[in-house]
Amino acid sequence: xxxxxxxxxxxxxxxxxxxxxxxxxxxxxxxxxxxxxxxxxxxxxxxxxxxxxxxxxxxxxxxxxxxxxxxxxxxxxxxxxxxxxxxxxxxxxxxxxxxxxxxxxxxxxxxxxxxxxxxxxxxxxxxxxxxxxxxxxx
Amino acid sequence: xxxxxxxxxxxxxxxxxxxxxxxxxxxxxxxxxxxxxxxxxxxxxxxxxxxxxxxxxxxxxxxxxxxxxxxxxxxxxxxxxxxxxxxxxxxxxxxxxxxxxxxxxxxxxxxxxxxxxxxxxxxxxxxxxxxxxxxxxxxxxxxxxxxxxxxxxxxxxxxxxxxxxxxxxxxxxxxxxxxxxxxxxxxxxxxxxxxxxxxxxxxxxxxxxxxxxxxxxxxxxx
Numbered sequence: 443x444x445x446x447x448x449x450x451x452x453x454x455x456x457x458x459x460x461x462x463x464x465x466x467x468x469x470x471x472x473x474x475x476x477x478x479x480x481x482x483x484x485x486x487x488x489x490x491x492x493x494x495x496x497x498x499x500x501x502x503x504x505x506x507x508x509x510x511x512x513x514x515x516x517x518x519x520x521x522x523x524x525x526x527x528x529x530x531x532x533x534x535x536x537x538x539x540x541x542x543x544x545x546x547x548x549x550x551x552x553x554x555x556x557x558x559x560x561x562x563x564x565x566x567x568x569x570x571x572x573x574x575x576x577x578x579x580x
Numbered sequence: 581x582x583x584x585x586x587x588x589x590x591x592x593x594x595x596x597x598x599x600x601x602x603x604x605x606x607x608x609x610x611x612x613x614x615x616x617x618x619x620x621x622x623x624x625x626x627x628x629x630x631x632x633x634x635x636x637x638x639x640x641x642x643x644x645x646x647x648x649x650x651x652x653x654x655x656x657x658x659x660x661x662x663x664x665x666x667x668x669x670x671x672x673x674x675x676x677x678x679x680x681x682x683x684x685x686x687x688x689x690x691x692x693x694x695x696x697x698x699x700x701x702x703x704x705x706x707x708x709x710x711x712x713x714x715x716x717x718x719x720x721x722x723x724x725x726x727x728x729x730x731x732x733x734x735x736x737x738x739x740x741x742x743x744x745x746x747x748x749x750x751x752x753x754x755x756x757x758x759x760x761x762x763x764x765x766x767x768x769x770x771x772x773x774x775x776x777x778x779x780x781x782x783x784x785x786x787x788x789x790x791x792x793x794x795x796x797x798x799x800x801x802x
Contacts, residue, residue, distance in 0.1 A: 489620060490624050491620055491623045491624050491627070494624060494627040494628060494631070495623075495627055497631070498627050498630060498631055530624070530628065533588065533589055533590075533628075534589065534628060534631055534632055534635060535635055536631070536635075572635060573631055573634055573635060576634050576635050576636075576638045
């Protein structure tokens with residue numbers, strides 16, 4: 443049986459240079475897993491709509507990363523959105539632990555990598571996105 | 581504006597059980613402003629519904645999305661007529677008015693609500709709405725300094741305050757302001773404290789018939 447390698451979608455602030463895996467040496471497990479980074483002009487642009495679409499399209503985990511906001515409130519706005527989205531995921535029966543917001547500032551590539559590592563580890567334990575399992579069962 | 585709140589996905593899912601082609605119709609007016617049924621919320625509901633059905637039965641269903649400017653005016657609905665009739669059911673995220681209007685318009689296609697209509701209110705700042713008007717049909721705001729006793733007072737008293745007022749709070753709910761204390765303070769600021777002595781006759785609720793209809797003679801078409 444093929445080993446489960448999670449797909450992680452990372453929504454990251456384009457102004458926080460740390461939110462890129464290239465900023466630090468990627469770990470082995472990160473190479474195996476699929477990491478796709480979607481850059482946002484501000485973390486405050488993130489909405490439940492984007493996160494749900496990522497899960498709907500097969501993401502096993504979603505990471506939202508950004509730090510000290512040049513637009514002042516981006517991180518705070520994103521925090522509320524992510525909290526709300528976790529509730530929506532729970533309502534659907536999708537583990538909210540698959541979604542995480544991590545504060546990362548400029549030149550903190552290592553922090554970003556550690557967050558990706560952490561979520562990959564967690565999702566490996568949880569297994570694939572329940573939607574994919576439901577698809578296979580049907 | 582009309583304030584609404586999204587329905588839980590289980591309830592929505594049940595209402596469209598067995599349907600394979602569903603359209604979610606949003607409204608770009610009040611419910612969009614209160615983040616319950618505009619374009620963004622339509623997209624969220626569509627994703628949630630597709631996922632909920634798939635998780636439940638492994639079935640893929642088609643959920644399309646549209647948002648019209650207003651669902652309570654025929655001219656805004658008509659352009660979507662043909663498109664809407666291609667679906668087995670329509671979930672309207674408009675207020676109760678929009679849902680009914682759309683159901684009347686479509687006739688033989690089921691239209692179900694995607695939100696619960698809560699009240700007529702104002703935006704109190706980010707993410708908070710507060711009820712301001714009960715649409716009683718006989719406005720007294722001119723006498724009460726712009727504060728509605730029918731809405732804000734828990735007992736809807738036209739002549740207050742009652743004996744339950746306590747340091748500006750209401751005996752029904754200590755977290756709520758006493759409407760008549762607010763009215764007194766506002767009238768004082770306006771230099772119109774004499775208004776507090778006016779006795780309002782009981783409201784003639786009997787004169788209010790439902791459903792109400794209003795005709796503006798200048799615009800009525802024969």
